[in-house]
Amino acid sequence: MNEHEFPLWIDETLPKFELLGKHIAFIIENLLQQNNIEYLSVSYRTKTKEGIIEKVGRKNYKNPKIDLTDVSGVRVILYLDSDIVKVSNIIKSTFSIDDKNSMDNEGRLSSDKVGYRSVHYVCDIGEERNSLQEYEYISGLKCEIQVRTMLQHAWAELTHDRNYKLGSNLPMRIQRKINLYSGMLEIADEGFSEIVESIEEYKDSIKNNDLEQLFTQGINSISLFKFVQDISNQIGLELTPVKDWGGSTTTDIIEELKYTGLNDFKAIADSIPENYVEVSKEFAPDNNIYGFLRDIMLINNYQGLSRKDPLNWALVGDEDEDEADKMRDFYSNFMDEEQAIRLVRTFAASNQ
Numbered sequence: 001m002n003e004h005e006f007p008l009w010i011d012e013t014l015p016k017f018e019l020l021g022k023h024i025a026f027i028i029e030n031l032l033q034q035n036n037i038e039y040l041s042v043s044y045r046t047k048t049k050e051g052i053i054e055k056v057g058r059k060n061y062k063n064p065k066i067d068l069t070d071v072s073g074v075r076v077i078l079y080l081d082s083d084i085v086k087v088s089n090i091i092k093s094t095f096s097i098d099d100k101n102s103m104d105n106e107g108r109l110s111s112d113k114v115g116y117r118s119v120h121y122v123c124d125i126g127e128e129r130n131s132l133q134e135y136e137y138i139s140g141l142k143c144e145i146q147v148r149t150m151l152q153h154a155w156a157e158l159t160h161d162r163n164y165k166l167g168s169n170l171p172m173r174i175q176r177k178i179n180l181y182s183g184m185l186e187i188a189d190e191g192f193s194e195i196v197e198s199i200e201e202y203k204d205s206i207k208n209n210d211l212e213q214l215f216t217q218g219i220n221s222i223s224l225f226k227f228v229q230d231i232s233n234q235i236g237l238e239l240t241p242v243k244d245w246g247g248s249t250t251t252d253i254i255e256e257l258k259y260t261g262l263n264d265f266k267a268i269a270d271s272i273p274e275n276y277v278e279v280s281k282e283f284a285p286d287n288n289i290y291g292f293l294r295d296i297m298l299i300n301n302y303q304g305l306s307r308k309d310p311l312n313w314a315l316v317g318d319e320d321e322d323e324a325d326k327m328r329d330f331y332s333n334f335m336d337e338e339q340a341i342r343l344v345r346t347f348a349a350s351n352q
Contacts, residue, residue: 006056006064010049013141014071018046020138021072023125024095024145028076031090040077040150047071069101069122070144077153082193084119087147095123096130098142119147151185215266219254221246227265228289237277240288252312253293259308260301268293271300273334283330299334302343315347324348 021044029042047055052064052071061067076087088104091097101122122144129135148156170178203222206214211230217223225245232239244250262268273279276295280287287295294313297305305311316324324344331340 007049007053009065010052014046014049016138016141017072017143020125020141020143021046021074023135023138024072024123024143025074027094028074028087028091028145031094032076032087035086035090037083037086038079039083040079042074042076044072044074046073069098069142072141072143074143074145075153076145076147078147078149080193080196081149081189082197084147084149088119088121091121091123091145091147095121095126095145098122098124121145121147149189151189155182155185211265211269215264215269217265219257219264221250221254223265224250224254224293225289227268228292231269231272232292235272235277237280237292239292240286242288242290245289249290249312253290256294256297256305256308256311260297260304262297262300268296271296273299275333279330279333283326298331298343298347302346306346311347314349315344316349318349 025042025044029039032039032042047070052068055061056064056068059067078084078087092104098121103120122142124130124140124142125135125138130139199222206217206223206226209217209226211227211234214223214227214230217227228239231237257263257268262271276299280292280295284291284295298315316327327344328337328340331343335343
C-alpha cells in the first residue's frame, strides 16, 4: 500500500472500526450482566485519522492494514482484580483472539517485578459472528480490548498523562518511589478481592442457619438481613424488597438498635408483638426491612431511640396531620393511646 492509497484506506475503514468498537463493547457489557460480574464501565474509542498516520510513521509499519491492531479499542474497568480472570475467559470464549498481539493473565508481571499490569486482547468479532450477514461489514477487522481494575486504570492514566509521564526514564530515587506506590496499589487491588471473598464465605456460612443458630451471631449488615428474611417468613410478614441494603441507612439502623436495648437477634424476635403482622397489613402493606426494624424499635423503646442525635429520619412531616393520625392509630395497637401520641410527636420532622 503506497502513501497515496493509505489515507484513502483510512477514510474507507474508519466508520467500520467505529462500528466494530460499538458492537464489541455492547456484546461485552451484555455478557458481564448475564454473568453477574459487577463493573464500573465498558467504553470504546476509535483512533483519529491523524493518530493512525502518526503511529504508522512512528512504528515504521510496512503493512499497516495488518500491523494496526488498535484502531478500534474497548476498555473494560472492573471493581475487583479477581474478576479479571473471569472477564478474560469470557472474552477468549466469545471472540477470535490474536494471541501474538495479546497479553492475558499469564503475561502479567512476574513475581520479582512491581509496576503497572496490563491485560489486553487483540481480536475480531468472532468466528460465529463473522459468518452472519449483519456482521459482514466489520468481519475480519481487529479490535483491542483492555481489561483493568479501577486502581489499575487510575495508575495507567497517571503514568501515560503527558503532564506527568511517570513511566518515562526518571532518576533512580523517583523511579523507586513509583515502583513502591505501584506495589501498594497492587496490594490494595488484591486486598479488595480478598475482602469480597471473605464476605461471600461469611454469607455462605450462615446461609443455612435457622433462627436458633442466628441468635448466636453478632448483629451486622449480613446477619441482620438474613435474620429479617427468616423471621418475616416465620411470622408470615411480607416485606417490599430494597436495593440499597448495606449502605448508610443500614449503618444507621444497626446503631439505632443499640439505643433501644435490642442488642441481639433473640431480643429483636421477642419484641415483635403478636398482632404486628395483622396490623401491619392494614396500615403499612408496602413496608420494607427498614420500616419493620424501626417499628420494632419504636414499639419496644421509643424513649431510648429518641436519645440518638442526630436521627436521620422522621416519622411524619410537620404539616401532614392525616399521616400523623394514621401513625397514632397504628402504634395505638401496641401501646396505650397517650403513649402513641407522644411517640408520633417525638419523631415528627420538627423534632429531628
